[in-house]
Amino acid sequence: MALTKEDLEVLNTKIGFKHLLANKKINLEKVLRETKHELKLREIQAELVKLQLWVIANNKRVVVLFHGGDSSEKSTIIRKILSHNNPRHFRIEVNLPYQDQEDDGGYYFKKYIEKLPQAGEMVFWDRSWYNRALFEPILGICSDDQYNHFMDQVNNFDKMLVDAGIILIKFYFTVSPEEQDDRYKELHKSPLTRWKTEHWIKDSKKFWKQYKKLKDAMFEKTNTPYAPWYEIDEETRELELIAAAEYILKLIPYDKKNKA
Secondary structure, eight states, X not given: OOOOHHHHHHHSSHHXXXXXXXXXXXXXXXXXXXXXXXXXHHHHHHHHHHHHHHHHHTTOEEEEEEEEOGGGOXXXXXXXXXXXXXXXXXXXXEOOXXXXXXXXXXXXXXXXXXXXXXXXXEEXXXXXXXXXXXXXXXXXXXXXXXXXXXXXXXXXXXXXXXXXXXXXXXXXXXXXXHHHHHHHHHHHHSTTTGGGGTTSOTTHHHHHHHHHHHHHHHHHHHOOSSSOEEEEOOSSHHHHHHHHHHHHHHHSOOOTTOOO
């Protein structure tokens, strides 16, 4: 592999040496790729600290939704995005679709309203109220009437949040069935990551067409000017992470000159 001057400068850093010494057998292409990713991520994470300080200082409220197939590993992306932020001023909420979930007959959005951010706080949802548009119909958690009722109401709910001054960002991570299978096998192979596959929907290929139909319907109905969806379609987890973090920095008008 021919290295450029820029490549040598990247490798001649503490992070570069760390990746070079990580394995006995050196794969320069892999080392260079991983080093560039980590350097880029650190740069972004420094900006995310500035962003959070701006949110706190200006009493802003931020809600970020993460949706997509099981293999998009949303929880890992959220954790890495926030790894250097002050945990006192952000929350991570998880909404897993359980088959034994019961509808209490009340207002569907009530539990989400109760978890809205306070002034100066960011809330990141690993799946959100939009489960009703995606997974709940497939798992039989909601009826057709409940699904239709949700689709009729959700745009008004999103607008209510935006009108209340909440910065709402909606991410959807697209992963192909083939890539999903590859990631599942990779994660399931290791005892350190096998737990991540425990809640993946079984027979995902069987549900793919139905899921895609629901996803397309959700995009068509709920991709609004005041609360658009940002679809992230990247080949690797690293690129998904960078893309999501850069969107957050772009969409939230924080003070970029603020020194963290």
